[in-house]
Amino acid sequence: MINDSLTSLVSRMGTERDKAATVFYTNPVLSDDQVVAAYRGSWLPRKIVDIPALDSCRKWRNWQAEDKQIEDIEAEEKRLNVKGKILEAITKARLFGGAAVFIGTGDANPSEPLDVERVSKGGLKYLTVLSRQDVTAGEIDQDVNSEFYGQPSYYEATGAATMVRIHPSRLVIFLGARHPHNLMSVYNQGWGDSVLTATLDAIKNADSTAGNIASLIFEAKIDIIRLPNFMASLGDERYKAKILERYTLANMSKGINGTLLLDKEEEYETKTASLAGLTDILMAFMQIVSGAADIPVTRLLGQSPAGMNSTGTSDMKNYHDRIQSIQELELTPAMSKLDECMIRSGLGSRPPEVHYSWSPLEQMSEKERAEIFKTNADAARTIVGSGTGQEIITREAISKALTNRLVEDGVLPGLEDAIAEFGELQEQEPSEEELAAAAAAQAATEPNVTRMQRAANDAAPRTLYVSRKVVNAADLIAWAKEQGFKTTLPADDLHVTIAFSRAPVDWMAVGESWSSELKVAAGGPRLMEKFGEARVLLFKASELQWRHAAIKEAGASWDHPEYQPHITISYDPDAPDLADVKPYQGEIILGPELFAEVKEDWKAGVSET
Template sequence: MGNVFAFARDSLTSLVSRMGTDRDKAATTFYASTVLSDEQLIAAYSTAWLPRKIVDIPALDACRKWRDWQAKKPQIEAIEEEEKRLNVKGKILEAAKKGRLFGGAAVYIGTGDANPAEPLDVERIKKGGVRYLNVITRRRLNAGEIDRNPESEWFGKPMNYTLAGNNGQQITIHPSRLVLFSGAMPADDEISTNVWQGWGDSVLQSTLDAIKNADSTAGNIASLVFEAKIDIIRIPNFMASLGQAEYRNKLLERYALANTAKGINGTLLLDKEEEYETKTAQLTGLPDVLMTFLQIVAGAADIPVTRLLGQSPAGLNSTGTADMKNYHDRIQSMQELEFQPAMVRLDECLERSADVRDPDVHYRWAPLEQMSEKERADIFKITADAARQLVGTTAGQEIVPREAVSDALVNRLVEDGVLPGLDAAIEEYGKLSEQEPSEEELAAATAAQEAKTANVAQMSAETNDAAPRTLYVRRDVLNASEVIKWAEGQGFTDIVPDLHVTITYSRTPVDWMKMGDNWSDNGKGGLTIPAGGPRLMEAFGDNGEAKVLSFASSALSWRHEDMKRNGASSDREDYQPHVTISYAAGGPDLSSVEPYRGKIELGPEIFEELRED
């Protein structure tokens, strides 16, 4: 008899708990591919709020702030007008939503070409050449054969698409005429169970199980709420008498009357031998269970719970800022890695259709975060300080030409919208680079520069090698006659003869040479405060004896703060540019005075020591 070898597997198996068998609850999960039909996708999107949000929210957020074109102002206006005419933003949003839902959608670039099967020649597009944009889902747009040529631009993608037209007519479209949105990327085209070759998967494909679990949990909790309170009545000989029809009828009639009486006065009438009991279901902890399932849905959809559910974050010191920042980073990645490459040809066509042919024209996606007023003001100040540093000089030469920095700063401020009406004011008064001074202005500038030079020389001599001294810096109002005429018309008397704007009033001795040079001059040694803007009549001083015209000027405010950073002191906590009109007692009621709204021409900075008078 031959040798018999017995092989034993060293594992723990229980016939009772079925641990270690195929029915072990801890066994590895088995994944099976289930493709959702179009009818299922439409039903989920149309009838359930979670699938609709998962499809819509990322697409909506990607298009919500849209993009900022970086070009000259006329070019920006032309491109944005063309975007508005073609409803580019709306079409891209629609295609992105339908692409996420069905796994594929496209925007057809309509140029009126006779044969859409030919590649789109961008060079031939003239002004107004893009006639329309149409959104087509993959349900009507069938992808053709996949291009397997590694030298082709369309490698791995369909070589053409076929559109089912009217009367069964088939229209072949070249992919260069389409802005394609393919939903979720399929794992592999060769083994994919997706019957829609050339397209992606629906974003609901991988999230639907989590959605169903959350919906089922919510439905079961809702059913439990309706059964949270159950009345139990024990009746003698109930089962023995239940077979009699007359007994059943009387039983139903009897408890119908009992419930009616209870509903009216809260009293339940029962026989002495009957027993009544109420059982209440415990709902404690169910909200946490439901929230856990919703968090799983949020994780599956890669959307923060605060955004998906539209609720504030819960918990001590919870703000949700980190979650939203990560989400915004994800949306920005989607814009730059999915939207932007898909829209390359559309953008080229759009620029040519707007008659803009400049290779330097580009755009950036606008940030999704909403800045507070303080954050906007801080960015405004940082930008202006950076511009000031660029205009600084090295060995007597400007680092960057003043005019170039001025134009760039104006474009930035207009794009950021921090100074409403700035673009209109620039059109009215012109840019710094466009301003050509007249002979009178040149003569005035020369005289101002000579006065400034003499003042600097005197200052240098008086300061005894820049010894620290008290400092008073002002700018005289050059068009004082216009301001005085306005003041007299408003009823002011004893008007200050030497109208001026104080920049610094430092009782603390400082080194004047450390105050630096001013960069905001208008090129003629002075400073112009444009007409309009915020103007107020206010009373300054302990007793309100000074009647002043207050106005906004970032240049003066920045200069004041710069001097403070260099050691100067200030008697006022907050600096407010103003022109003192009168110190006379009485006078007109300031609330009834119409402030002077014309432009204010200021001369060069004048440095002096403080005079107590």
Template sequence: MGLVTFVSDSLRNLASGLGYERDKAAQAEFHFTAMGEAQLEAMYRGDWTAGKAVDIPAFDSVRNWRNWQAKNDQIERIEAEEKRLNLRSKLLEAMVLGRLYGGGALVMGIGTDDPMKPVNLDAIKQGGLRYVHVMSRYDIVSGEIRLDPEDEWFGEPEYYQLNTEKGAIYHIHPSRVVIFTGSRRVSRTREVEPWGDSILEKIRDAVANAARANHAIAQLLEEAKLDVIKVPNLMSTHLASNEATARLTERFRTAMSIKSSTNALVLDDEESYEQKQVSFTNMPEVLQQYMLVVSGAADIPATRFLGQSPAGMNATGESDLKNYYDRVSSEQELTLTPALSRLDEVLIRSAEGARDKAIHYVWAPLFQKDGKELSEIEKNRSETFNKWSASGLVSDQVLGKV
């Protein structure tokens, strides 16, 4: 992925060459180079910022889970089924694989069905969902994409292929696979395969620059204080032979040992000694800016990504977190809910033995109010009810049901 420093517009200047062939920046172009499985895994495992960029949004999407809306006994059976299948943890793993590799999947095993046939929801009995397995795009291979607009499975592969360690080949119908794609691709690339791109491919430059800045500062620490000793005739006398060099090396090793124990450096009367120190005045701010770029590229606020205290007067970071959690909630509704609907229809039938149309769920809120906010809400609620009661416009019986 190339780094472009200029994006041209309609502004041109013939005298300066701005916007014409003589303009160096006008020749810049974007280039995209896909990263392989080994590179992505090395980046994820070897750099903590890359790992957090992959893990945090996936973790936040499932950490408060979802609240089923149904009768109490129905909720108990559905939640027991989720627990039996370890669904919450497996969803998190599949989402991490999707964000890391551009493709993660949950594969369902249903009863004794032929895995190459579409799921028959009406035939699913209680306990019919035998397993849910987590796989990456490198574990299962997608077949040819269906491009017939009249096809019920338009945009889906003809099948997913799984190769076992024993050499067996399984073909799985797409109705039994729930995929997570990481960073979305344009439609033309999805005509070839159903997967997306790794989110690390978009933030690769930001992560690499931050890592280089961190490493450069760490190297400077080794030379934060440097001793400089000037020796007369150094090249002509003391470095003229291996024997002379060895004597010089041993001499200063002994001198530094004496300095360490007595806090005094012993030198010849013609030699001089000084210390040079590296200034770190602006380096923390420089490194912080690199880290903030990574945080912005990953679309995670610094208060969440870096555990950093908010900057600015009266800043609490609450608005940043609310905006971030709002985005995660939108992703839950726009991406997770449609993807999981295929699995949930099977899950409910496996828990109940039938499908009650009234059963549904809502995602649990991510941003939790503290005790002070809750008490203020309750106070305002009580004052409002008292005003309604005193006005006589609303009866106490109605207020008691609110």
């Protein structure tokens, strides 16, 4: 293209900022030196390269096999540092346009195809990451009957003194941004483009905007002083020296006491630049970068979502779907031969049932896990019914399915070991004689209030107060005394409130808890807080929260915005400063649920010992 030499100062036609420049597209050329300079010199290119690569490997994979097989395979992954090598290769592929992992099996001739069937236990020796600069693609395979059709038929790696030819079956190939031309094109020579090629203009615009805003900060306030005959007097060197001395002293006096001394004929003025709206402009450029890189702004910039009711959930879900697509459509096919070698190297054979799935990036919160657990348990109870023996699906089958689901969801850590130790449901099903004996023993020892609860009339809703007493109250009182509490509630009064419903509720609809005794393991989140005049111990107990939610679903009311399990220790106004109190960290044992009607004057019966 030949351009004339005419340029316009007003329209900037013919300059690098020609208004018509953006309507023309040219073939982008980005050298390795430019790529490295951008990656090392600016944080935006580094994040665009690193974030998807890191997220693709962050949660890694879940192997599906027997426990011992999974242990051996994961040990092999750890020995070879598979996760680290793949992360390094993906990062280099995104940066330079391509990279490979060499599968080292110790064969004498790497130019021959890799036979995975010949890999024995421990046969995978090492993995070596090679970037595009380390490996040169050979001639393109034109045989349509070959599995490598349209791809390089070999690669050449150049070492310090030798050149090694490598068969493509021995390499895990990763491409950067896929090239529209085929692999024979001179544009890529067997590789893809750097992911920075299409995003660099957006990155530079954002960086230059941020730089200009930063420079504008220093010009946000400018002092202007008008002097009579200033230009005419500049020819006098003594005048220039006097001017510099004069305003150096003026700035010093202004900095000391905020007073500026001027001659009567001098004029002083301050001009400030408005910075309003600059943040919106910069964020607009950042959003363009985010779109170009296909990374949400919340992930790219590490900031919280902005705007009313904005959570960023949908953006992150779309991004996680994209990462999952990369894992399933790019990483899995590329790593297929490496995985076959690794399974054989770890196990000594290839069991057909061994496979894996990529771990999801979206992790459920504790509340979501609890809700899923409760939903699954309720569904299992509904299917089993009353246990009359007329169910479509047997109790044992539901137990087995529910156990598998709980293990997969990971909501009850150690469940498999507990089942191995104590047996499954059908293995510990009591006999009719055992059930009758247990019922008789319970009737003889059951507290009066519990029998009243069971005899409650579901046709007469009433207010409801549900609590559990602290069985090991002596341990908590001993701890409180050590922490400086002079008085505490009596041991019989230490309890946890589960429901306090002033609204009448059907007690029979509320039902009963799964367990008559609840143990809260030692440790975990514990805090001391002041609720009004009460000093309380806050702790975490998912079963109490589930039970509270279930009672509310049955129609109970609750006077507070949320439920937090706690034990009231003392109402003593002279209690020690809670900042100096170390929360109780021992086990908390709670007795059976106690049902009673709400007493509005409950404070009248509070006393301490």
